[in-house]
Amino acid sequence: MPNSSFQSSIPEPKTQWLNVILLWVAGISAAMQFAKFSVSFDGLLEHYQMGPTSTGAALSAVGIAGLIFGVSAGMIASRFGYLKVLVGALLLGGSLSLIQSTLPTFNVLFVTRMLEGFSQLGVVVAAPTLIAKLSASNHKSLTMGIWGTFFGVAFALCGWAGKNILDQYGLQTLFLSHGLFITTIGVVLFFKLRKNPVLDLVPVTEMQDGFLRQMAKIYQNPRALLPSCVFLFYTCTLVSVLTYVPGLIGDSTLQKLMMVVLPLISTGGTFLAGAIAQYLMRPQRVALMAYCGVASSVLLLSLISGSPELFCLVVGAMVLFLGMVPGSALAMIPTLARNPSEQAQGYGLLAQFGNLGATVGPPTFATAIAAYGLSGLVVLILCICCFGVLFSLWAGRIKTVS
Structure with missing residues (x-):
């Protein structure tokens, strides 16, 4: 009795807002590893003369590590300590950006x-x-x-500040600026969090089964697999659309504007999908609606390419629908999962499939657009939407957990 009254008198820890914002900024700095190559794609093409497919592969190469280690990354981080992994990752990213600022050979x-x-x-x-x-x-x-907004915010910042740095000072300064930014946030977080009492206890997970056996079980579970398949075709498309579609706009002012606006529209779509899935319909139906909206928008896009303003409007609608896909996929996991273990498997697989899409998408889109222009973009997105619709319907056939 005395113990329980004593425990109830202990105030709940308050949210450390400054540290939360600093960690969010760290996420932005990491997402800029995609965004800095997206905004500088034309400059990289001109400097290295390697063609759109090879340069697109360099853009997407960031996803290879997540593709291989995505599911097991959480286990590795819990063994070494999350703060150590975070600071080490940020300092590694800063060092690599500084190397890139020297514009080394393409290899x-x-x-x-x-x-x-x-x-x-x-x-x-x-x-x-x-x-x-x-x-x-x-x-x-x-x-x-x-936290979920970090990717869109990174692309918006690179589209605005990064594009200005690129236009005025060139590729080297852009990569140098990113290197200094990501290194600085790593150092700040180290000194801010290293003695934080909330982070003193770091959980350590044990290997309960062989890695390959764990992976096989996850892939055989449709409740974990199908949300990730829905998410896959979003990541395959978004980075490519944000990278290549502004270049199809005939007005340079609108090009700059869309580099900032499109990532924010995508982020808005993600929040919108979460709200709809919470109050109006199952997340599987939201994903189905989103992919149908993307397909309808890209079909309309092929008909109005002559008007830059109307083209931008339709692209904005397409990106809004596209942004709804991750919101619905993330909502599917707790909806379909029968227990916390299954839910954790779903999030791990989502990370792995997300990196698969981010790795495969840019070189595929670059090749299609280089060969067929806007028509190549339209046909490729329509094919992707067909798969997205298929997996959304399949996920909808699974009974949700009450």
Whole structure:
């Protein structure tokens, strides 16, 4: 009795908002590893003369590490400590950006991009875990919602500030600026969090089964697999659309504007999908609606390419629908999962499939657009939407957990 009254008198830890925001900034700096190559794609083409497919492969090479180690990354981070993994990943990313600022040979550049994948994966695994630890229970949904915007915000910032740096000072300064930014946030987080009492206890997970056996079980479970398949075709498309579609706009002013606006529209679509899935319909139906909206928009896009303003409007609608896909896929996992273990499997597989899409998408889109222009883009997105619709319907056939 005395113990229980004593425990009830202990105040719940407050949300450490400054540290949460700093961790969010770390996520932005990691997502800029994709965004900096997206905004500088034309400059890289001109400097290295390697063609759109090879340069597109360099853009997507960041996803290779997550593709291979996505499911097991959380286990690795919990063994070494989330803060150590986060700071190490940020400092690695900073070092690689500084190497890229020297504009080395293309082969060296490609290797640095693959190594950046380990940096990006470390941040994506460790930062949200630390955010959850530093958040009060009544703020966790809010802080994780803030975290979820990091990718779109990174592309918007690179489309604005990064594009200005690129136009005025060139590729070297762009990569140098990113290197200084990601290194600085790594150093700041180290000194801010190294003695934080909330982070003193770091869980250690044990290997309960062989890695390959664990992977086989996850892939055989449709409740974990299908949300990831829905998510796959989104990641395959989004980075490519944000990279290549602005170049199809005939007005240079509108091109710059869309580099900033499109990532924000995508982020808005993700929040919208979450709200619809919460209050109006099952997330599987939201995903189905989103892919149908993307397909309708891209069909309309092929008909109005002569008007830059109307083209931008339809692209905005397409990206809004596209942004709804991750919101619905993330909502599917707790809806379909029967227990916490299954839910964790779903999120791990989502990370792996997301990196698969980000790796395969850019070189595929670059090749299609280089060969067939806008028609290549339209046909490729329509094919992707067909698969997205198929897996959304398949996921809808699974009975949800009451």
